[in-house]
Amino acid sequence: MQRLTAQRAQPLFFVSPAVLALLLVGVYPTLSALLISFTRSDLLTPANNGFVGLDNYAAVVADPRFWGSLVVQGGYTFGGAGLQMILGLAIALLLHRSFRGKSLVRALILAPMLLAPVSVGLVWRLFFNADAGMVNYFLGLVGIGPIAWLGSSSTALWAVVVADTWQWTPFVVAIALAGLESLPADPYEAAAIDGAGRLQLFRYLTLPLLAPLLVLTATLRAIDSIRTLDLVFVMTFGGPGVSTQTTNFFVYLTGFFYYHMGLASAIAVLLTIIVTIGATVLIRVTRAQTEATT
Amino acid sequence: MSANSVRNGRSLPALSLGRKMRRLAFYCAITAILFVFLFPIYWTFTTSTKPESQAFSIPPVWLFRPTFDNYLAIFQQQSFGTYVLNSVTVTTTSTVLALLIGTPAAYGLSRFRFRGRSQIAFFILSSRITPPVLLMLPFFLLYQNLGLLGTTTWGLTVAYLTFNISLVVTLMANFFDDVPRELDEAALVDGASRWTTFVRVVLPLSRSGLATAAIFCVVFSWNEFLYAFILTGSETRTLPVLLTTFVRSTGTDWGKLTAAASFVMLPMLVLSFFVQRNLARGLTYGAVK
Numbered sequence: 001m002q003r004l005t006a007q008r009a010q011p012l013f014f015v016s017p018a019v020l021a022l023l024l025v026g027v028y029p030t031l032s033a034l035l036i037s038f039t040r041s042d043l044l045t046p047a048n049n050g051f052v053g054l055d056n057y058a059a060v061v062a063d064p065r066f067w068g069s070l071v072v073q074g075g076y077t078f079g080g081a082g083l084q085m086i087l088g089l090a091i092a093l094l095l096h097r098s099f100r101g102k103s104l105v106r107a108l109i110l111a112p113m114l115l116a117p118v119s120v121g122l123v124w125r126l127f128f129n130a131d132a133g134m135v136n137y138f139l140g141l142v143g144i145g146p147i148a149w150l151g152s153s154s155t156a157l158w159a160v161v162v163a164d165t166w167q168w169t170p171f172v173v174a175i176a177l178a179g180l181e182s183l184p185a186d187p188y189e190a191a192a193i194d195g196a197g198r199l200q201l202f203r204y205l206t207l208p209l210l211a212p213l214l215v216l217t218a219t220l221r222a223i224d225s226i227r228t229l230d231l232v233f234v235m236t237f238g239g240p241g242v243s244t245q246t247t248n249f250f251v252y253l254t255g256f257f258y259y260h261m262g263l264a265s266a267i268a269v270l271l272t273i274i275v276t277i278g279a280t281v282l283i284r285v286t287r288a289q290t291e292a293t294t
Numbered sequence: 295m296s297a298n299s300v301r302n303g304r305s306l307p308a309l310s311l312g313r314k315m316r317r318l319a320f321y322c323a324i325t326a327i328l329f330v331f332l333f334p335i336y337w338t339f340t341t342s343t344k345p346e347s348q349a350f351s352i353p354p355v356w357l358f359r360p361t362f363d364n365y366l367a368i369f370q371q372q373s374f375g376t377y378v379l380n381s382v383t384v385t386t387t388s389t390v391l392a393l394l395i396g397t398p399a400a401y402g403l404s405r406f407r408f409r410g411r412s413q414i415a416f417f418i419l420s421s422r423i424t425p426p427v428l429l430m431l432p433f434f435l436l437y438q439n440l441g442l443l444g445t446t447t448w449g450l451t452v453a454y455l456t457f458n459i460s461l462v463v464t465l466m467a468n469f470f471d472d473v474p475r476e477l478d479e480a481a482l483v484d485g486a487s488r489w490t491t492f493v494r495v496v497l498p499l500s501r502s503g504l505a506t507a508a509i510f511c512v513v514f515s516w517n518e519f520l521y522a523f524i525l526t527g528s529e530t531r532t533l534p535v536l537l538t539t540f541v542r543s544t545g546t547d548w549g550k551l552t553a554a555a556s557f558v559m560l561p562m563l564v565l566s567f568f569v570q571r572n573l574a575r576g577l578t579y580g581a582v583k
Binding site: 011012013017018020021024025026029032033036087091099105106108110111114115116117119121122123126127134166169171172177178179227228230235251252255264265269272275276279 | 297317320321323324326327329331332334335337338367394395396398399401402403405406408411414417418420421422423424425426427428429430431432433434435436452453454455459460463471488489490516517518519520524533534538546548552555558559562563567568570573574575577578
């Protein structure tokens with residue numbers, strides 16, 4: 001057993017306020033949520049409230065709306081993150097050269113990220129308005145008929161994804177551009193001497209070198225996308241039908257619209273478990289990849 | 295090759311037509327991209343100054359006489375001042391607390407290799423991953439029982455710490471990793487304690503890192519909606535919640551909405567103008583770990 005000398009206690013001294021704060025503000029509520037998930041906590045009919053063990057979890061897993069919400073969540077999160085990664089990388093590649101106004105462009109393009117997501121959602125809600133919206137106006141200029149974006153269950157989710165992509169693609173652009181700028185020049189010079197073309201340089205040099213950073217960025221985007229329901233809240237409120245009811249939003253509805261707190265907690269716990277596993281796996285993979293290539 | 299002309303002692307090769315065309319295409323692409331990302335913001339500002347009748351005409355009215363009626367209307371709303379005060383309070387307090395608590399922790403994680411280090415790092419990271427919907431239920435019930443919902447903004451401030459502390463630690467730990475250890479060691483050899491080394495040597499060099507961490511916390515806290523909606527009462531609401539009050543079952547008041555949205559946007563845009571170099575850099579720090 002090591003003696004806890006003053007020397008060894010030093011790191012604890014620095015780290016403990018944060019750990020204590022997070023224990024209080026993070027762990028305690030998490031345990032509390034876990035506890036609530038084992039009870040029936042219906043604020044509207046408190047008569048039957050009490051400990052029910054795993055009943056909530058059984059009910060959730062048996063509910064097709066839960067699985068439906070996972071599908072919607074997957075579409076929203078991975079569709080969004082995927083689109084943001086592709087667009088973000090493409091724009092970063094475009095910007096990766098010296099040109100007049102580069103630093104201004106870099107600064108301006110970050111603007112969407114500074115806005116409140118509810119603000120973004122409300123503005124895009126109007127943009128997607130079937131009659132008076134900007135999207136249909138611009139589409140109309142090239143002859144594409146008015147589309148009822150938010151009124152149709154086949155397009156509503158994509159409208160939300162577009163709003164999300166508009167706000168967060170700059171995030172990917174900034175990181176990808178920084179990544180491109182930190183790439184070593186030597187491999188490119190050597191490959192150019194060997195006669196490699198632009199596409200080959202990209203496929204065999206740029207992509208593999210950037211891969212760890214891109215995977216990490218995609219992971220961050222996916223995690224943040226699962227955490228937010230602002231856009232769904234103000235653009236569609238889960239509708240039409242359940243076409244935009246992400247699992248995240250499903251928790252909110254169950255808990256604060258229908259007031260089944262126990263059920264809502266159970267869904268939230270399941271969602272958190274899924275996210276944590278996914279995030280841990282991706283971070284470990286990224287770390288292994290980074291260590292392999294450096 | 296192309297003809298060379300000499301000017302100021304440097305030669306300027308004349309560009310071929312092909313290169314000029316490609317350059318033009320490039321700048322067109324850049325303009326199109328900037329248009330896509332900036333138009334909605336521009337639209338929000340201009341719509342807020344449009345008289346109600348012109349706000350939603352199709353085709354849109356591009357030239358008009360601006361009016362500030364919408365702004366006057368929202369400023370005169372009774373609770374507007376309260377919303378602003380609450381937003382400012384919660385944002386500043388949460389950011390300051392997160393910096394005070396998180397920066398030493400980041401230093402500890404950066405400089406020391408101790409038992410449980412990676413567990414603690416993962417623990418701090420996990421609060422960044424946790425979906426707010428998980429915590430909003432216990433927070434709501436707890437605050438309701440303690441009577442905190444409508445009386446104080448501390449509840450919201452504390453709830454934001456779950457995210458802000460993690461943000462500060464991740465960012466600052468990466469930042470400190472880039473501050474050479476030799477500086478620490480030089481101070482320690484001279485007899486300074488770890489704490490003094492941290493405060494007198496490392497921190498002053500970390501101003502831009504701290505500014506970046508602060509900006510991220512400020513933007514998050516200022517713009518956050520879910521907790522602000524659930525964990526507050528009418529006296530403790532923040533600005534993002536105000537935005538949603540303009541959408542009613544009777545119809546949406548887009549004039550006031552865009553005015554309020556512009557008001558919420560403006561401080562963030564202005565603030566980031568002063569720290570834009572840090573923003574982009576900070577994003578990479580937040581990502582690379």
